[in-house]
Amino acid sequence: MRSGDPRAGEWRSRQTAPEPQKGMNTVTRPRILVVGAGFAGVECVRRLERRLSPDEADVTLVTPFSYQLYLPLLPHVAAGVLTPQSIALSLRRSSRYRTRIIPGGAIGVDLEAKVCVVRTITDRIVNEPYDYIVLAPGSITRTFDIPGLTDNAFGMKTLAEAAYIRDHVISQLDLADASQDPVERASRLQFVVVGGGYAGTETAACLQRLTHAAVKRYNRLDPALIKWHLIDIAPKLMPELGEKLGRDAQQILTRRGIDISLGVSIAKAAPEEVTFTDGRVVPTRTLIWTAGVVASPLMATLGAETVKGRLAVTAEMCLPNHDGVFALGDSAAVPDLAKGQEGAVCPPTAQHAQRQGRHVAENLIATLRNQPMRPYVHKDLGLVVDLGGADAVSKPLGVELTGLPAQAVARGYHWSALRTGVAKARVAANWALNAVAGDDFVRTGFQARKPAKLKDFEYTDAYLTPEQVRERVAEADRAKP
Numbered sequence: 001m002r003s004g005d006p007r008a009g010e011w012r013s014r015q016t017a018p019e020p021q022k023g024m025n026t027v028t029r030p031r032i033l034v035v036g037a038g039f040a041g042v043e044c045v046r047r048l049e050r051r052l053s054p055d056e057a058d059v060t061l062v063t064p065f066s067y068q069l070y071l072p073l074l075p076h077v078a079a080g081v082l083t084p085q086s087i088a089l090s091l092r093r094s095s096r097y098r099t100r101i102i103p104g105g106a107i108g109v110d111l112e113a114k115v116c117v118v119r120t121i122t123d124r125i126v127n128e129p130y131d132y133i134v135l136a137p138g139s140i141t142r143t144f145d146i147p148g149l150t151d152n153a154f155g156m157k158t159l160a161e162a163a164y165i166r167d168h169v170i171s172q173l174d175l176a177d178a179s180q181d182p183v184e185r186a187s188r189l190q191f192v193v194v195g196g197g198y199a200g201t202e203t204a205a206c207l208q209r210l211t212h213a214a215v216k217r218y219n220r221l222d223p224a225l226i227k228w229h230l231i232d233i234a235p236k237l238m239p240e241l242g243e244k245l246g247r248d249a250q251q252i253l254t255r256r257g258i259d260i261s262l263g264v265s266i267a268k269a270a271p272e273e274v275t276f277t278d279g280r281v282v283p284t285r286t287l288i289w290t291a292g293v294v295a296s297p298l299m300a301t302l303g304a305e306t307v308k309g310r311l312a313v314t315a316e317m318c319l320p321n322h323d324g325v326f327a328l329g330d331s332a333a334v335p336d337l338a339k340g341q342e343g344a345v346c347p348p349t350a351q352h353a354q355r356q357g358r359h360v361a362e363n364l365i366a367t368l369r370n371q372p373m374r375p376y377v378h379k380d381l382g383l384v385v386d387l388g389g390a391d392a393v394s395k396p397l398g399v400e401l402t403g404l405p406a407q408a409v410a411r412g413y414h415w416s417a418l419r420t421g422v423a424k425a426r427v428a429a430n431w432a433l434n435a436v437a438g439d440d441f442v443r444t445g446f447q448a449r450k451p452a453k454l455k456d457f458e459y460t461d462a463y464l465t466p467e468q469v470r471e472r473v474a475e476a477d478r479a480k481p
Contacts, residue, residue, distance in 0.1 A: 037063035040329030043357025108469035139330035187283035195290035196232030315375030
């Protein structure tokens with residue numbers, strides 16, 4: 001039976017689902033472990049809490065932070081349009097919240113022993129047993145073996161990175177204004193963003209607006225010295241938008257003075273300059289790397305089949321040949337049945353992750369209740385790109401929009417996707433205040449004396465190998481009395 005066959009989930013659920021037992025105590029209740037508090041993990045937990053009675057299962061969530069980050073609005077935080085708290089949605093705000101949170105990150109999973117190895121935020125290593133596991137650890141920034149990249153580039157994947165980049169960009173204006181050296185001044189006022197996808201394009205667009213507005217408050221700085229470079233190895237900007245909207249977005253950014261170079265990447269990154277693959281050397285103190293994402297390294301610890309690093313799962317988002325293992329979101333290659341193409345997988349977008357989270361919860365509940373599972377099918381609703389101010393390009397349900405109508409759709413979509421009323425109120429208030437009063441260009445000094453480059457935020461060296469995971473679990477078993 002093929003992994004994408006809807007009947008596969010039904011067969012597995014009949015074979016493996018235990019009979020529900022009323023009045024279970026805490027020792028015998030099934031233990032559900034959810035890894036990751038992104039769009040997929042949080043939606044899964046919320047659905048489990050609403051649909052499962054307290055005596056049906058114990059739910060545990062592994063996450064370093066007790067909030068869900070609304071990633072699409074990170075560029076707005078970096079540009080100071082939104083406050084960091086606006087897009088960090090608390091997991092403990094609901095009075096109905098009963099999920100146990102382990103503050104840390106999963107660094108390995110032993111599928112045979114059904115144990116997840118977790119490194120807590122205090123660096124303590126703990127083994128967390130489970131009966132069912134939902135793997136939604138998300139993704140990390142994709143990097144390449146480019147000299148100096150991880151030592152000298154900033155990322156745009158976490159709330160801390162967005163807040164740090166804002167401070168850094170404003171500090172470059174301060175330092176350039178204070179400098180008497182024209183060479184230093186010029187290098188501090190050039191900024192390079194690598195990645196012509198949504199994250200890179202929105203980051204360059206929003207931060208360029210920030211510097212364009214801020215430089216008016218620096219009497220000693222010539223606005224013409226501020227230069228933003230957006231580069232990508234692809235031949236087109238945001239090809240997913242289509243030919244017309246991609247071209248429109250490029251024209252908007254070019255009119256603003258952003259230098260766009262396509263078919264170009266980084267050959268070398270140094271503390272005070274960046275070398276492009278076409279031979280150009282750009283003096284700069286700011287390199288922002290947003291050239292795509294890859295699945296969390298956690299997937300490699302399972303020793304299971306992967307597709308370009310993403311865990312290969314069925315249309316029901318189950319891991320073949322392993323009972324009680326579900327995977328979804330950016331780290332799973334979920335078959336895209338809506339496309340009707342052999343081998344097509346769902347793209348790593350928030351839209352799919354949210355719906356997959358709810359769907360996995362329903363399939364897990366069906367397994368617990370000895371009911372058939374359903375395959376995941378969702379047709380993409382469209383794309384939105386917020387370029388700041390009145391500029392945007394959007395493609396809702398295939399309709400191509402630019403300008404204010406596109407901006408209304410983009411912000412309306414993001415606003416409606418926020419999970420709590422408090423978050424919606426904060427974001428709407430921030431947008432309105434920024435539109436009316438502008439920015440104060442305040443630097444908070446966040447981690448000003450500490451390194452904060454790509455290598456310092458994503459902890460990609462923290463994961464175990466499959467052999468190390470098995471060895472650790474076996475040692476823990478031997479140590480039991």
